[in-house]
Amino acid sequence: MHRKISLLTLAAALPAAAQTVAEADAFVAASEKELLAFSTSRQQVDWINETYITDDTNAIAALFATRESEMRVRQAKEAAKFTKVAGLSDETRRKLETLRGGITSPAPTTPGAAAELAKLGTKIKAIYGAGRGTLDGKPISGSDIEAEMGTVRDPAKLKEMWLSWHDNVGAPMRDDYVRMIDLTNKGARELGFKDAGSMWRARYDMPPEDFARLVDRLWPDVKPLYDELHCFTRARLNETYGDAVQPATGPIRADLLGNMWAQEWGNIYDVVAPKGAGDIGYDTSALLAAKKYDALKMVKAGEGFFSSLGFAPMPETFWQRSQFAKPADREVICHPSAWDLDNVEDLRIKMCIKVNGDDFVTIHHELGHNYCQRAYNKQDYLFRDGANDGFHEAIGDTIALSITPDYLLRIGLLDPARVPPADKDTGLLLRQAMDKVAFLPFGLLIDKWRWGVFAGQIDDRSYQAAWDALRLQYQGVAPPVDRDESAFNPGAKFHVLASVPYTRYFLARILQFQFYKAACDQAGWTGPLHRCSFFDNKDVGAKFEAMLEMGASKPWPDALEAFTGERDISGKAMIAYFEPLMSWLKEQNAARTCGW
Missing domain, CATH: 1.10.390 (Neutral Protease; domain 2)
Structure with missing residues (x-):
């Protein structure tokens, strides 16, 4: 039986025409122009949203986040077509890699996915911005509770603030975060990456695996200094609070370290300062x-x-x-x-x-x-x-x-x-180390946890357990009470819920x-x-x-x-x-x- 074949059908069956250097340069120029034109409006919307949180500003921020995600994913997929073109200038190749891998939270191209991801991101940032803990049973805002964690020395009050912040802010967003991870991973895979963690690690002028090795190489260089600081700080806390609050061995109780996340310890310098050698002469x-x-x-x-x-x-x-x-x-x-x-x-x-x-x-x-x-x-x-x-x-x-x-x-x-x-x-050095050195393992473990989540090595049934295990492994700190999987302590840290890479x-x-x-x-x-x-x-x-x-x-x-x-x-x-x-x-x- 004789059948007619349309020109469109024939064209679709033929191999795609090879991309050229001129086409790559033109694509990059057009993408930069589009991004620049959109950027100011997006920034203005985000500024208004973060400095005036309402249902309306949340909705507008989500709308612009959706538009940006769709634009960036479209550009990233197009950029991937040019990466194997021979003869590209170093500048164009560098820009193509930025377009392909420079998105923090890529949405998949399935209908409605970009809007859903944007709404989820806006929603949980709003939860954080309006979040409250308690002190003496009374509500206290995020900025105020951070300040109080640095000055209060009563372990019962510290425990109350720590628990209330993590329970009121972190736990409610757990299900939304699980969905965000799923959408982000699907978007990253569409762009040719193993997962979103691999995509994040690809931004450092080296293969993702090499960057992970670079980070692992740097940590042993500075870990001995952290270990000595941890040992000294734990001993001083034990002397101050006694075995019932802070044992002389094992991990440090996280809420005693002067910071909601135990990421910097300088606020408790007055507790840790050694007698006769701790006075730096000024505050x-x-x-x-x-x-x-x-x-x-x-x-x-x-x-x-x-x-x-x-x-x-x-x-x-x-x-x-x-x-x-x-x-x-x-x-x-x-x-x-x-x-x-x-x-x-x-x-x-x-x-x-x-x-x-x-x-x-x-x-x-x-x-x-x-x-x-x-x-x-x-x-x-x-x-x-x-x-x-x-x-x-x-x-x-x-x-x-x-x-x-x-x-x-x-x-x-x-x-x-x-x-x-x-x-x-x-x-002077001890006070400085309690911020600069104490931070190092925390700065490392945030993305260690997320890389594991993105890669599926940590599933949503073990988010909290894996978080506590990494905190123990790298920081040597533990929560004031045991946490089960109804908790979601990672969500109480802004950078986690806002998808800000932390390495x-x-x-x-x-x-x-x-x-x-x-x-x-x-x-x-x-x-x-x-x-x-x-x-x-x-x-x-x-x-x-x-x-x-x-x-x-x-x-x-x-x-x-x-x-x-x-x-x-x-x-x-x-x-x-x-x-x-x-x-x-x-x-x-x-x-x-x-x-x-």
Whole structure:
């Protein structure tokens, strides 16, 4: 029987025409134009939503998240078609890889999936933003409970706050989170990745498996320092609270460490400080209060550090549009963040600033993001980012390491007579380690857990058990009471529910010391590394800005080499910084049973 074959049918049966270099370049240019045009509106919508949480702003944010997801997935699938084209320029190939793998939460292309994923993400962020714990049986907001966890010393009250926050905020979003993981994984697989964890790890200029090995290589470099700090801190908590609250062996009770997530321990320095060697001579929170600092003055001080390095001051719109304090009339997300709404000059920070030393450091960190964003704003859109996400996080932290007694003296916060002498260095280093070193295993385990979830090694029937096991393995901490699978402690951490990759913070904790040592070397510093401040050094500032201006246009080893002369991330600078403390901790722990 004779049958007619239409031209369309014949065309469909033929092999697809090979993609060309010109077509790849044109696709990249069109994608960048589309992304840039959409970006400002999306950022504006998200800003309004996070600083004015209502059902309406949630709905609008979900709508824009849906549109972005659909656009990014479409571009990613198209980009994958060009990755094997011969003769592509390094620039085009780099942009194609960014388009293909640069989505944090890719939705699958099944009808309605992008809208569902966006609504789920918006919903659980709103739960977090409006979340409440309790203290003495009374409701307390997220930002206030964080502050109270750092100052309250009654273990019963600490336990109440810890449990109420994790139960009221984390547990209710468990089912939604399971669905988010399923959708995100399906989207990542459509783009050619094994799972979303593999997709996240593919962003570091190396295969995902190599990046996982890099992280595992860095941890043993710094773990011995953490182990000594853990041993000393547990002993001091045991002396303070007794065996019934904190045993002398085993893990540390998580709610005793001055932070809702036990990720940084500096708030309990007054408990842990050794007798006779712990007084550092000043307290930054007290200095800020004595000099009548408010939120605005704290931000001005942070800006002043960057200005001293030669960076241009923040634009006037920064001061008009940023959120520095928690509004009294509405719900907001207080979690600190830095924003660049128009990818050029509309820079802002969003915080609920409290006048204390922690927020003083956080301000320097968030401003680091803003100065980084402005430095690379002349790059093509897809290169307007840090060399990798760890770089972005490390910039402000490098500046914050320079918040030394000398810096506080020079800005008028610390009186000359109160500058601590060299015999206070043990206290200075211990206080610093309780934030910087204590954070390391937490920065590692968040994504260890998520990578396992994405890969199916941790299923939704064991979320809590796997979380507790990793916390025990890496941090040596345990919840104040046993947790079963009705709990969902990971959801009580903003970055988990907001799908923010977290290994960046682990990398940043190590990179910042590498950057800091390089800056101190450039400044000609010859004293103890931990006493160095490169405040007001224009040469360091110029070299710093040159690295930031590269954005993501080159592989991160090129950017690292441009500032430090080294191409590998290394924990050596961090170990050098804390070397005097390490020796002291070993002496203190000599007769103790360490480990857990």
